[in-house]
Amino acid sequence: MEPVRVAGVGLTHFGRTPARTGRELFAEAADRAFADANVDRSAVEELAVGNFMGVDAERQGHQGPILADAAGVQCPATRYESACASAGVAVRQAVRAIRAGDADVVLAGGTERMTNLDTPAVTDALAIAADELFEVRAGVTFPGAYALMAQAYFDAFGGDRTDLAHIASKNHENALVNEYAQYQREISVAEALDAPMVASPLGLFDACPITDGASALVLVSESYVEEYDLDAPVTITGSGQGGDRAALAERTHIAQTPAATTAATAAYEDAGVGPEDVDVAEVHDCFTIAEVLAIESLGFYEPGEGIGAARRGETTADGQRPINLSGGLKAKGHPVGATGGSQIAEMTRLLRGDHPNSDHVPEATVGVTHNAGGTVASAVVHVLEVDR
Amino acid sequence: MEPVRVAGVGLTHFGRTPARTGRELFAEAADRAFADANVDRSAVEELAVGNFMGVDAERQGHQGPILADAAGVQCPATRYESACASAGVAVRQAVRAIRAGDADVVLAGGTERMTNLDTPAVTDALAIAADELFEVRAGVTFPGAYALMAQAYFDAFGGDRTDLAHIASKNHENALVNEYAQYQREISVAEALDAPMVASPLGLFDACPITDGASALVLVSESYVEEYDLDAPVTITGSGQGGDRAALAERTHIAQTPAATTAATAAYEDAGVGPEDVDVAEVHDCFTIAEVLAIESLGFYEPGEGIGAARRGETTADGQRPINLSGGLKAKGHPVGATGGSQIAEMTRLLRGDHPNSDHVPEATVGVTHNAGGTVASAVVHVLEVDR
Numbered sequence: 001m002e003p004v005r006v007a008g009v010g011l012t013h014f015g016r017t018p019a020r021t022g023r024e025l026f027a028e029a030a031d032r033a034f035a036d037a038n039v040d041r042s043a044v045e046e047l048a049v050g051n052f053m054g055v056d057a058e059r060q061g062h063q064g065p066i067l068a069d070a071a072g073v074q075c076p077a078t079r080y081e082s083a084c085a086s087a088g089v090a091v092r093q094a095v096r097a098i099r100a101g102d103a104d105v106v107l108a109g110g111t112e113r114m115t116n117l118d119t120p121a122v123t124d125a126l127a128i129a130a131d132e133l134f135e136v137r138a139g140v141t142f143p144g145a146y147a148l149m150a151q152a153y154f155d156a157f158g159g160d161r162t163d164l165a166h167i168a169s170k171n172h173e174n175a176l177v178n179e180y181a182q183y184q185r186e187i188s189v190a191e192a193l194d195a196p197m198v199a200s201p202l203g204l205f206d207a208c209p210i211t212d213g214a215s216a217l218v219l220v221s222e223s224y225v226e227e228y229d230l231d232a233p234v235t236i237t238g239s240g241q242g243g244d245r246a247a248l249a250e251r252t253h254i255a256q257t258p259a260a261t262t263a264a265t266a267a268y269e270d271a272g273v274g275p276e277d278v279d280v281a282e283v284h285d286c287f288t289i290a291e292v293l294a295i296e297s298l299g300f301y302e303p304g305e306g307i308g309a310a311r312r313g314e315t316t317a318d319g320q321r322p323i324n325l326s327g328g329l330k331a332k333g334h335p336v337g338a339t340g341g342s343q344i345a346e347m348t349r350l351l352r353g354d355h356p357n358s359d360h361v362p363e364a365t366v367g368v369t370h371n372a373g374g375t376v377a378s379a380v381v382h383v384l385e386v387d388r
Numbered sequence: 389m390e391p392v393r394v395a396g397v398g399l400t401h402f403g404r405t406p407a408r409t410g411r412e413l414f415a416e417a418a419d420r421a422f423a424d425a426n427v428d429r430s431a432v433e434e435l436a437v438g439n440f441m442g443v444d445a446e447r448q449g450h451q452g453p454i455l456a457d458a459a460g461v462q463c464p465a466t467r468y469e470s471a472c473a474s475a476g477v478a479v480r481q482a483v484r485a486i487r488a489g490d491a492d493v494v495l496a497g498g499t500e501r502m503t504n505l506d507t508p509a510v511t512d513a514l515a516i517a518a519d520e521l522f523e524v525r526a527g528v529t530f531p532g533a534y535a536l537m538a539q540a541y542f543d544a545f546g547g548d549r550t551d552l553a554h555i556a557s558k559n560h561e562n563a564l565v566n567e568y569a570q571y572q573r574e575i576s577v578a579e580a581l582d583a584p585m586v587a588s589p590l591g592l593f594d595a596c597p598i599t600d601g602a603s604a605l606v607l608v609s610e611s612y613v614e615e616y617d618l619d620a621p622v623t624i625t626g627s628g629q630g631g632d633r634a635a636l637a638e639r640t641h642i643a644q645t646p647a648a649t650t651a652a653t654a655a656y657e658d659a660g661v662g663p664e665d666v667d668v669a670e671v672h673d674c675f676t677i678a679e680v681l682a683i684e685s686l687g688f689y690e691p692g693e694g695i696g697a698a699r700r701g702e703t704t705a706d707g708q709r710p711i712n713l714s715g716g717l718k719a720k721g722h723p724v725g726a727t728g729g730s731q732i733a734e735m736t737r738l739l740r741g742d743h744p745n746s747d748h749v750p751e752a753t754v755g756v757t758h759n760a761g762g763t764v765a766s767a768v769v770h771v772l773e774v775d776r
Contacts, residue, residue, distance in 0.1 A: 001488070021521070047631070052449065053449075054516075055443045055444065055516050056443065058520060059512075059515070059516055059520050059524070060516060060519075060520045061440065061441075061469060061471060061516030061517055062469070062470060062471040062516065062517040062518075062634065062761055062762050062765065062766070064470055064631065064765075064766060065631055065632060065633060065634040065761075065762065065765035065766060066519060066634050068631055068633075069633050069634060069635075069638070074631070074632075074633075075631055076629035076630055076631045076650075076651075076766075077631045077766070078468065078470055078477050078481075078629075078766075079468075079469050079470060080466065080467075080468065080469075081449060081450070081467050081468075081469050082450060082452055082466055082467060083449060083450040089466050093466075093481060093484075096481075096484055096485070096488055096490070097484070099488060100389070100484055100487060100488045102484070124447075127447070128442075128443050128447055128448060128449030128450065129449055129450040130450075131448075131454060132446060132447050132448045133409070136447065241464035241466075242464055243435070243452065243453050243456055243462070243463055243464045243465045244453060244462075245453060245456075245457050246450065246453040246454050246457060247457075250457070262464075263464075373450055373453075374450050374453065377450065377452075377453035378450070378452060378453060378464075378465070378466075
């Protein structure tokens with residue numbers, strides 16, 4: 001199979017731009033990705049894009065051709081919707097297209113416009129990622145669902161709100177220098193603990209914000225890199241996906257995320273690496289507890305042992321394995337359908353050495369991205385490696 | 389690459405079942421596909437499903453895990469949304485997964501619940517497949533858009549409403565014996581011409597109905613067929629996808645569908661066949677004019693020459709190349725996100741010889757399916773071949 005290189009990445013600033021359409025955001029991200037890649041958009045043979053709530057936010061489905069037009073590419077274009085893992089799934093299928101020899105150049109990524117809706121409307125729109133019949137009708141919202149998971153975790157393994165507050169504080173610290181981050185401001189552990197309670201045990205600062213933004217990646221075959229002598233040192237060497245039952249009530253236990261474990265296992269096997277080889281990771285911290293579950297599913301910690309990682313300093317910028325140097329969903333922001341692509345973009349910058357936080361991981365050669373949908377009913381993991 | 393075999397197919401009856409959920413419909417189709425395949429559902433390694441309007445009809449997104457649960461499979465599950473080509477795209481990615489060696493058994497298909505909404509609400513829901521900024525706000529609906537295409541065709545090439553009425557009459561005739569069809573009743577050319585005008589030149593009988601239904605396919609690798617000694621004589625030998633700008637106003641001409649031509653060219657090349665080798669086809673006749681555009685894009689007719697095919701008897705059941713022996717979207721029905729899978733299921737039955745219309749094509753060895761999204765801004769073509 002053909003290896004898949006990241007030729008270029010592009011991001012919009014993540015934040016509140018309610019008047020900008022999803023297609024406008026994606027056009028900007030794509031422009032930046034083409035410039036970064038030094039690849040002309042006419043070379044693109046396929047478009048794979050994530051979008052989650054365009055129907056509710058903009059009354060726009062069928063975003064494949066809409067976003068192809070916005071990005072100025074003329075090719076088969078497919079929209080992927082796997083809730084918050086939409087762009088992760090899009091990237092995975094883009095990788096498959098190149099590996100299968102169906103394309104040499106694929107534009108992948110995603111876009112989401114959210115802040116043009118008010119908070120109740122966004123809450124309704126996000127709820128379509130849960131099981132309508134067995135969760136949403138019963139009043140479950142995502143803060144509530146992750147609060148159940150957090151409480152189940154505390155009951156099964158221990159840990160407390162202070163452990164979670166350290167994750168929030170760490171990710172805000174990481175975002176300080178990230179020019180694309182929604183929140184470039186510090187929050188202390190005490191501030192996180194003092195924030196209003198949303199759904200016990202999760203407070204306001206345990207949750208990611210509502211965000212507009214887009215991500216774009218120019219992915220190319222290795223033979224294309226050679227033919228055009230591109231500077232593309234980062235390779236996607238592993239891709240894995242996992243699935244679980246949508247409703248929390250149907251699961252065996254809710255203090256673990258087996259879909260992500262499946263995805264990670266597959267991605268590691270695909271890349272021929274193990275968790276011990278990973279230097280740095282971007283994980284799906286839609287809520288602080290989700291980061292804990294992620295680093296356990298990625299094999300960095302045994303189940304029940306990830307909770308104290310940030311508090312102990314192991315996952316901070318200068319810890320043994322930094323997690324979410326971008327700021328994560330928590331501080332960088334979470335434009336749902338764009339996030340999986342943003343993680344790959346941030347990891348690429350980290351491994352290439354041109355991320356403002358690259359100096360914390362100067363020797364890193366292996367990075368992992370972890371993107372999850374719903375209460376991790378969908379999960380996609382990618383392994384990225386850099387030639388140094 | 390690994391060849392992809394159709395081990396089994398399953399359909400629900402297409403029609404009006406407003407109280408049945410999309411997941412319930414898919415569960416029934418999947419049950420039938422597993423029984424037809426003689427494959428246990430525990431063998432499924434991936435699920436690829438099309439769904440278009442679940443957000444509007446059921447407030448349900450993230451249908452990958454929802455439909456995996458309904459079908460009783462535990463695996464990575466992805467929802468594809470490319471408007472009316474959603475299931476076609478899902479099948480295409482399922483084919484890729486097997487060819488890439490990522491899976492030996494994939495469940496593909498789609499589901500749509502539509503009739504629980506009233507007609508104005510369905511019209512709004514369908515409109516998300518068009519360009520919201522540049523078409524929908526201007527009042528364009530799909531009957532209107534296809535009427536523009538029909539009028540442009542008549543202006544460019546000639547043809548009239550009687551030519552279209554022959555297509556409607558033919559497809560209703562074909563559906564008479566199809567136990568899954570929404571309308572098992574004849575309509576004459578005179579009745580079609582007398583039906584109320586919807587958007588000139590298209591009348592009520594030029595349009596497909598609003599339909600609930602689901603489709604499921606058990607796709608397997610050739611090595612899996614050999615290992616388990618399955619009876620799976622039909623192979624998907626070609627797959628192609630094309631894209632175009634979403635808004636009609638952005639196109640060079642609207643009396644042709646270049647996205648489908650691209651998809652067909654790619655699928656033929658993939659299969660190593662040409663249009664002259666095709667014995668039978670299922671095409672996306674959401675409106676009668678769409679069948680004309682489809683058979684031209686598939687290379688059966690030059691542009692401008694497909695309009696009289698049904699009237700001349702060339703595409704009727706006993707014509708030289710029968711089109712839509714299932715009854716097509718026009719008479720079999722069009723549960724949007726299920727249609728691309730239904731076409732593959734019907735073609736499989738036709739080629740295996742167990743379709744009620746198989747006796748019209750007893751020697752057929754090559755079949756083609758053509759699935760389109762929006763005003764053919766997305767198109768997917770598959771080539772199926774049978775061992776005889």
